[in-house]
Every structure is written in structure tokens, then in C-alpha cells.
Amino acid sequence: MNITLTKPFILRCFIVSLLLSLPFFLFLILLLLSPQQHYRHVSIATTGNDNLRIRPGYSSYDAYIQRQLNKTLNPRLRKIWTTRDWDRKIPVFARFFEDLKEKKLLQKGSKALCVGARVGQEVEALRRVGVSDSIGMDLVPYPPLVVKGDFHNQPxxxxxxxxxxxxxxxxxxxxxxxxGEIERTLKPNxxxxxxxxxxxxADKYSxxxxxxxxxxxxxxxHSxxxxVRAxxxxxxxxxxxxxxxTLG
Known part of the structure; x- marks a missing residue:
């Protein structure tokens, strides 16, 4: 039996195959554009050291971020951080920073960043010991001490x-x-x-x-x-x- 393949028939077949393939191409595009891809290929495997282990259980970078936000946005914890812990922790941080000043690792004129600062206790401590140009960074901002930022991609x-x-x-x-982000945003020296x-x-959110x-x-x-001290x-x-x- 001879079948004649006409141009309209071939065109219809092409359109149908294209429509059937469309979901796959859309999925591929979304996968490539997903923010978590920025981090997927970053691994600690190059350290070659079993003394640093990543905890399992995160299905995606978004799931990891959400888990961190669950802690940072917890109303009970935020109340503790801004009340009882505020008065308890700031003097301790201030002593740490005063000691670093004595060791010439920190100066009053230093431009300082506290990474993962939550409500900014460390920032307040830096300012109290005279390091006025200090700011914190966390997933949730806490003005004026803490700006929004992801420590995997500092802003x-x-x-x-x-x-x-x-x-x-x-x-x-x-x-x-x-x-890498700390070394990138630090000045030479x-x-x-x-x-x-x-x-x-550490805690369950680690x-x-x-x-x-x-x-x-x-x-x-690069440093x-x-x-190292207790x-x-x-x-x-x-x-x-x-x-x-010095050369970065």
C-alpha cells in the first residue's frame, strides 16, 4: 500500500511533535533559570577533609532557605533576641571585640560586617566599643543594624x-x-x-x-x-x- 506524504500532513505531524515536546523544553528552561542552580555545583569535596560534613535532608536550596527563615522569623526567638539576650550577649561580644582591638585585628576606624547577625547584637557591640562603621547582614533585615542578604551571595x-x-x-x-564571599568582600589585609x-x-538548624x-x-x-583560641x-x-x- 502506497502512502503519499503531502506537505500539509507533514506540517501537522511537525506541529504535533512540537506541542508534545513543549513541556520538556519549558521544564528545562525553568531548571536552568532556577536560583538554586547557582549553588548546586558548589561543593566542599575539594577540601578532602572529613572534618567538615554537610547535613543531609535538603531537597533544594529553597528548602534550605525556608528552614533558616523558620528560625529567624520565629516570634518567640525574636522576642528573646531583642530583650533578654540583648542585654546578656552584647557585653560578651563587646569583650571579644575589645580583645581583638588589643591584638590589632580590629580598629575603631574599621569598616565592619557581621555575617548572619539576626537582630544585630554583634553590630551593637561593635558600635559600643567605638567601631561606628558597622553593619549586620541576615536573610531578614532588622533596621538600622541589619540589612537583608544571603551569606552565600553577599550584596x-x-x-x-x-x-x-x-x-x-x-x-x-x-x-x-x-x-569565598567573605574573602571577596574583605579588603586586602x-x-x-x-x-x-x-x-x-550545633543546633537543629545547622x-x-x-x-x-x-x-x-x-x-x-586567600588568607x-x-x-586559634578557646x-x-x-x-x-x-x-x-x-x-x-595583601594581593587578595
Whole structure:
């Protein structure tokens, strides 16, 4: 039996096949444009160190962000942070910063950033010890002390700050990106100070567990280690300070 393939018939077949393929192409476009793709290929595998482990359970970057927001927006916690914790923690942070000033790692004229600052207790402490040009950054802003920003993608230009402080390294889903953004936004010779937990596991909102300082030495690949010391930082037991290389 001979079948004659006319031009209208071929055109109809082409249109039908195109319509059937349309959902796949739409899915592919959405996948490529999804914000979480920016982070999907960032991995700590290059550290080659089992002393830094990412916690499982996040189906997407959006799911990770939502979990962090669940803590940051919790009304009970925000009330504690702005009342009882406010008066309790600021003097302790101020002592930490005064000690860093004595070590010449922080100056009154430093432009400072607190990464993951929630309601800005650390920022207020910096200002009380004379570091007036200080600001915090968190997923939820708390004016005038804290602006909105994701520590995996800081909203600041390269080489903006002289000093950066954070006690939320354990909340980083992508530690390489977290550290990379700190090094990017620090000025050459700028200082980063982290408070981390080594001897105990952090809270249920943490995205990683750190078991030694060694992975940090690898992650801060544009900086030199300044010091490591024990601290009592509200559940965090170790202070690690780095200075960014002069050449960046």
C-alpha cells in the first residue's frame, strides 16, 4: 500500500511533535533559570577533609532557605533576641571585640560586617566599643543594624570591609561559598573572625558539622591563619581568625 506524504500532513505531524515536546523544553528552561542552580555545583569535596560534613535532608536550596527563615522569623526567638539576650550577649561580644582591638585585628576606624547577625547584637557591640562603621547582614533585615542578604551571595562589592565577624558558619549549606564571599568582600589585609563549635554539635538548624579547624585552613585559600583560641561564645567554643592576603 502506497502512502503519499503531502506537505500539509507533514506540517501537522511537525506541529504535533512540537506541542508534545513543549513541556520538556519549558521544564528545562525553568531548571536552568532556577536560583538554586547557582549553588548546586558548589561543593566542599575539594577540601578532602572529613572534618567538615554537610547535613543531609535538603531537597533544594529553597528548602534550605525556608528552614533558616523558620528560625529567624520565629516570634518567640525574636522576642528573646531583642530583650533578654540583648542585654546578656552584647557585653560578651563587646569583650571579644575589645580583645581583638588589643591584638590589632580590629580598629575603631574599621569598616565592619557581621555575617548572619539576626537582630544585630554583634553590630551593637561593635558600635559600643567605638567601631561606628558597622553593619549586620541576615536573610531578614532588622533596621538600622541589619540589612537583608544571603551569606552565600553577599550584596556588597569586592573589597568593601576591613573586618568581618560571624558565629553562624555552621548554618552554611555551602561552606566554600560562605568563605569565598567573605574573602571577596574583605579588603586586602582585612580580617575575618569566626566563632565555631568543635567539641559539640550545633543546633537543629545547622547545615554542617565542623570537627576541627583543618577544613577552614583549606577554605580560606586567600588568607593566612592569625590565631586559634578557646572562647565561650554561647555554645561556640573556638575563635579562628584569618587575615586576607595583601594581593587578595
Amino acid at each position: 556588597f562589592d569586592n573589597g568593601t570591609f576591613d573586618f568581618e565577624f560571624s558565629n553562624v558558619f555552621d548554618h552554611a549549606l555551602y561552606p566554600e561559598r560562605f568563605v 582585612g580580617v575575618c573572625v569566626l566563632h565555631v563549635a568543635l567539641s559539640r554539635r 547545615a554542617n558539622d565542623l570537627y576541627s579547624v583543618d577544613p577552614l585552613l583549606t577554605l580560606f585559600n 593566612a591563619l592569625v590565631h 572562647v565561650d561564645g554561647f555554645g561556640l567554643d573556638t575563635e579562628v581568625a584569618f587575615r586576607k592576603n
